[in-house]
Amino acid sequence: MRVGLFIPCYVDQFYPQVGIATLELLEKLGCTVVYPPDQTCCGQPMANSGFEHLTGECTNLFVKNFNEFDYIVSPSGSCVLHIKEHSHETAGIHNKIYELVEFLTDILNIDHLDASFPYRVGLHQSCHGQRGLHLAQMSELMAPPFSKPAQLLNMVKKIQLIDLDRKDECCGFGGTFCVAEEAVSVKMGKDRVADHAKHGAEIITGSDMSCLMHLEGILRRQKSPVTVKHIAEILNSNIES
Amino acid sequence: MSSENHKDHAALAAKFNKDEARVDWHDQTLWFVRAKRDKAAAAVPDWELLRDTASRIKENVLSNLSEYLRQFEEAATRNGIMVHWAADAKEHNDIVLGILRKHKVDRMVKSKSMLTEECHLNEYLKENGVEVIDTDLGERVVQLADEPPSHIVLPCIHWKKEEIGQLFHEHLGTPEGNADPRFLTHAARLHLREKFLTRRAALTGVNFAVAETGEFVVCTNEGNADMGAHLADVHIACMGIEKLIPQRRHLGVFLRLLTRSATGQPITTYSSHFKRPRPGQEMHIVLVDNGRSTHLGRKDFRNSLKCIRCAACFNTCPVYRRSGGHSYHTAVAGPIGSILSPNLDRKKYSDLPFASTLCGSCSNVCPVKIDIHEQLYKWRQVIVQEGNAAAAKTAAMKTMTWVLSNPGVYHASGKAGRWFMLNVPFTVKNKWNAWYLQRELPEPPKQSFGQWYKKNRKV
Amino acid sequence: MSSRDTILATVKSNQPGPRDLPADYSAPTANAVDLTPQFISILEAIGGAAFLVSGYERIATILHEQFPDARRIVTSCSQLTAFAAAAAGGDPHELDTVDLAILPAHFGVAENGACWITESQMIERVLPFITQNLALIIPRNAIVATLHQAYDRIATLEAEGFATFIAGPSKTADIEQSLVLGAHGPRSLTVFLVDEHLSDAGFY
Numbered sequence: 001m002r003v004g005l006f007i008p009c010y011v012d013q014f015y016p017q018v019g020i021a022t023l024e025l026l027e028k029l030g031c032t033v034v035y036p037p038d039q040t041c042c043g044q045p046m047a048n049s050g051f052e053h054l055t056g057e058c059t060n061l062f063v064k065n066f067n068e069f070d071y072i073v074s075p076s077g078s079c080v081l082h083i084k085e086h087s088h089e090t091a092g093i094h095n096k097i098y099e100l101v102e103f104l105t106d107i108l109n110i111d112h113l114d115a116s117f118p119y120r121v122g123l124h125q126s127c128h129g130q131r132g133l134h135l136a137q138m139s140e141l142m143a144p145p146f147s148k149p150a151q152l153l154n155m156v157k158k159i160q161l162i163d164l165d166r167k168d169e170c171c172g173f174g175g176t177f178c179v180a181e182e183a184v185s186v187k188m189g190k191d192r193v194a195d196h197a198k199h200g201a202e203i204i205t206g207s208d209m210s211c212l213m214h215l216e217g218i219l220r221r222q223k224s225p226v227t228v229k230h231i232a233e234i235l236n237s238n239i240e241s
Numbered sequence: 242m243s244s245e246n247h248k249d250h251a252a253l254a255a256k257f258n259k260d261e262a263r264v265d266w267h268d269q270t271l272w273f274v275r276a277k278r279d280k281a282a283a284a285v286p287d288w289e290l291l292r293d294t295a296s297r298i299k300e301n302v303l304s305n306l307s308e309y310l311r312q313f314e315e316a317a318t319r320n321g322i323m324v325h326w327a328a329d330a331k332e333h334n335d336i337v338l339g340i341l342r343k344h345k346v347d348r349m350v351k352s353k354s355m356l357t358e359e360c361h362l363n364e365y366l367k368e369n370g371v372e373v374i375d376t377d378l379g380e381r382v383v384q385l386a387d388e389p390p391s392h393i394v395l396p397c398i399h400w401k402k403e404e405i406g407q408l409f410h411e412h413l414g415t416p417e418g419n420a421d422p423r424f425l426t427h428a429a430r431l432h433l434r435e436k437f438l439t440r441r442a443a444l445t446g447v448n449f450a451v452a453e454t455g456e457f458v459v460c461t462n463e464g465n466a467d468m469g470a471h472l473a474d475v476h477i478a479c480m481g482i483e484k485l486i487p488q489r490r491h492l493g494v495f496l497r498l499l500t501r502s503a504t505g506q507p508i509t510t511y512s513s514h515f516k517r518p519r520p521g522q523e524m525h526i527v528l529v530d531n532g533r534s535t536h537l538g539r540k541d542f543r544n545s546l547k548c549i550r551c552a553a554c555f556n557t558c559p560v561y562r563r564s565g566g567h568s569y570h571t572a573v574a575g576p577i578g579s580i581l582s583p584n585l586d587r588k589k590y591s592d593l594p595f596a597s598t599l600c601g602s603c604s605n606v607c608p609v610k611i612d613i614h615e616q617l618y619k620w621r622q623v624i625v626q627e628g629n630a631a632a633a634k635t636a637a638m639k640t641m642t643w644v645l646s647n648p649g650v651y652h653a654s655g656k657a658g659r660w661f662m663l664n665v666p667f668t669v670k671n672k673w674n675a676w677y678l679q680r681e682l683p684e685p686p687k688q689s690f691g692q693w694y695k696k697n698r699k700v
Numbered sequence: 701m702s703s704r705d706t707i708l709a710t711v712k713s714n715q716p717g718p719r720d721l722p723a724d725y726s727a728p729t730a731n732a733v734d735l736t737p738q739f740i741s742i743l744e745a746i747g748g749a750a751f752l753v754s755g756y757e758r759i760a761t762i763l764h765e766q767f768p769d770a771r772r773i774v775t776s777c778s779q780l781t782a783f784a785a786a787a788a789g790g791d792p793h794e795l796d797t798v799d800l801a802i803l804p805a806h807f808g809v810a811e812n813g814a815c816w817i818t819e820s821q822m823i824e825r826v827l828p829f830i831t832q833n834l835a836l837i838i839p840r841n842a843i844v845a846t847l848h849q850a851y852d853r854i855a856t857l858e859a860e861g862f863a864t865f866i867a868g869p870s871k872t873a874d875i876e877q878s879l880v881l882g883a884h885g886p887r888s889l890t891v892f893l894v895d896e897h898l899s900d901a902g903f904y
Contacts, residue, residue: 051630175599487721
């Protein structure tokens with residue numbers, strides 16, 4: 001199967017290691033992965049700010065780059081959700097685009113990983129992935145619990161997943177919200193970080209680098225020893241101790 | 242209220258966040274209410290089916306609203322209730338004043354009605370010489386403090402008990418420094434009992450009105466709606482036209498959902514069913530439109546009219562909990578308020594759909610399954626397309642669109658941006674960069690993923 | 701055109717396309733289960749008190765013990781006129797001095813500890829609210845599981861001008877979410893569940 005790798009614009013520019021981990025992980029699991037070099041963005045930042053009507057060209061470029069593949073995989077729940085629900089693309093892309101975690105659990109159906117990550121890890125449940133793509137059960141719903149990211153993380157040797165007081169509260173990034181409503185955005189991020197710290201997390205992970213970028217910004221301003229790592233990096237790790 | 246001088250949600254929320262300890266207290270108090278809701282919902286087998294049932298009943302109501310309104314009017318009139326119709330807030334206020342004047346009443350008690358907040362009834366009556374006493378304890382607190390409620394179910398959730406103690410000391414003569422909730426509640430009990438016993442007119446809200454039987458239901462924990470109505474010669478009930486339900490037995494569905502969603506209690510202490518006036522009493526009901534019939538015609542937004550005003554969305558909203566109801570500068574705040582208010586005044590409330598991260602938690606707790614977070618997204622599109630986005634934002638978005646639609650420009654900008662961050666950090670690490678106020682920026686890597694791929698993988 | 705006509709016309713032209721009512725919701729219930737324990741446990745959790753009694757003499761005895769300082773006691777139950785006054789209707793304001801009102805109710809609801817009481821049982825509509833303390837009496841076997849069964853049962857009763865569900869004493873948590881019993885309505889609620897098959901020594 002040919003997988004088109006879609007790397008969100010800010011991951012491309014600021015967190016290339018997440019793209020590298022995603023690529024390596026998919027290849028390890030037997031996929032032929034291609035990164036179309038002319039890709040840019042899914043259009044979400046504009047759409048969520050009310051400018052969906054400007055995203056046509058962006059969407060066309062996306063379709064042009066990715067239409068040929070059997071699957072499109074991205075280490076970003078919010079970008080994938082945007083393409084599926086708000087891009088109005090008509091080429092059928094929304095049927096074959098997957099966020100990385102769900103691609104691993106639902107398409108590749110992996111049941112074990114050769115990975116090792118000896119750290120206390122807090123899982124941040126990014127909202128678009130969780131409530132939009134149903135990567136995990138939502139605490140508001142009276143329904144059986146499940147979590148695809150936790151399922152994968154539990155395959156990693158030596159990892160210790162911590163509990164949280166508020167399992168799925170939003171981190172406050174929210175796209176342009178992070179600067180338009182800076183005070184509330186930062187407060188939300190600080191509270192998430194405090195929850196993880198309270199439960200002894202050494203590393204905070206999740207499937208959206210945007211959330212992690214926001215939390216990392218706060219952690220580093222606080223000079224906290226806690227760091228962030230995208231789930232792709234953990235699933236691709238082989239750290240013995 | 243003019244739309245010129247109000248600050249927007251972001252500015253008001255920033256002010257609210259200056260006192261971080263207070264924000265923590267406000268946030269934790271409301272999260273606790275959300276947690277109580279979760280516990281109550283978990284104790285109801287088939288909770289999700291119940292939500293779905295309520296949602297579909299309400300959708301049936303909206304699709305037959307004109308017929309149900311006629312049916313309700315007919316049944317209520319047969320019951321001896323006088324039915325009035327108000328096209329807008331002004332007409333509602335005039336009708337209420339007219340009834341009071343007819344009975345030569347200049348002092349009235351009122352139980353909670355968000356509709357009357359929406360219509361600014363209290364101010365109107367005051368201007369026209371009618372004293373209104375809000376009898377819900379939380380509403381009385383904010384009335385004494387001369388401010389609007391900040392939450393539609395817990396009106397003074399933003400007040401600390403020491404502050405209420407001080408307020409009661411000033412207005413009710415309680416001892417200074419007494420902040421004991423039991424003592425203060427008892428003081429309010431005595432103070433308001435005198436009002437109940439001496440006022441000849443009482444105004445209540447309506448939680449549900451039943452088309453089939455022409456009755457309406459008022460739910461309270463305090464008993465204040467009943468104390469007012471059953472002692473008054475005139476009982477005026479005010480409701481938005483969307484508060485109808487088709488049949489009496491549907492109350493079983495809604496009363497099971499309402500209070501569990503609102504406070505985590507299985508039911509309010511009192512769920513009073515008013516069908517006929519007390520012998521010798523006049524009972525009135527005012528059916529209010531105020532933009533609802535217009536909103537009904539909006540395909541993307543009409544489902545917000547299913548709302549039963551439980552405030553579960555407020556309690557779960559991480560933004561509401563950390564900004565407080567007054568940051569929304571509207572009668573009904575929170576997520577539901579953010580999708581209802583733009584209907585009332587597009588310009589004045591254009592900031593509200595943006596006061597959200599679109600996390601989606603609200604839609605999941607809504608007992609009638611309003612797609613709140615989807616409507617927030619759609620309102621953003623409407624607001625921008627109607628020209629109500631800030632000019633600077635529009636310019637920035639157009640630039641962003643151009644960059645992201647052209648790979649060459651994108652790669653060049655990315656490279657340039659990273660170069661500036663690395664070599665001239667002051668261009669981004671300054672106080673005009675809102676990101677940088679309380680967060681570090683990401684460290685710019687030497688190469689982008691695209692550049693790495695080109696070097697290491699491209700064949 | 702009157703506001704009524706304008707509103708109805710606008711609503712009619714803007715209503716969405718037809719949406720049927722959903723299938724009747726029937727809560728899952730286990731038949732022939734004694735609902736008394738659930739009713740009592742929830743009523744107590746919401747601040748009420750419950751007594752399982754064999755008859756009216758026990759009610760009078762218990763109330764006498766629980767409310768020794770009650771000076772004005774009224775009731776609409778003919779069985780209790782030795783213990784309490786049969787208050788006449790008339791001016792509802794006059795009931796302001798009632799310390800304890802003892803009234804029958806039709807049935808209880810196990811899922812929320814509520815009792816359904818109608819106007820004809822109240823003497824005056826304001827009485828269950830204005831009294832300082834309220835006692836309600838229901839037959840022990842008149843407890844339904846949920847509000848769905850409650851409304852089925854209500855449909856068999858004559859419709860009255862006013863009726864209400866009463867679940868516990870009046871209360872508020874408006875001051876910093878601190879629960880206080882006794883807001884504007886009664887400060888206590890006691891429910892008596894009458895079961896003639898109980899022996900006289902049987903009390904909850």
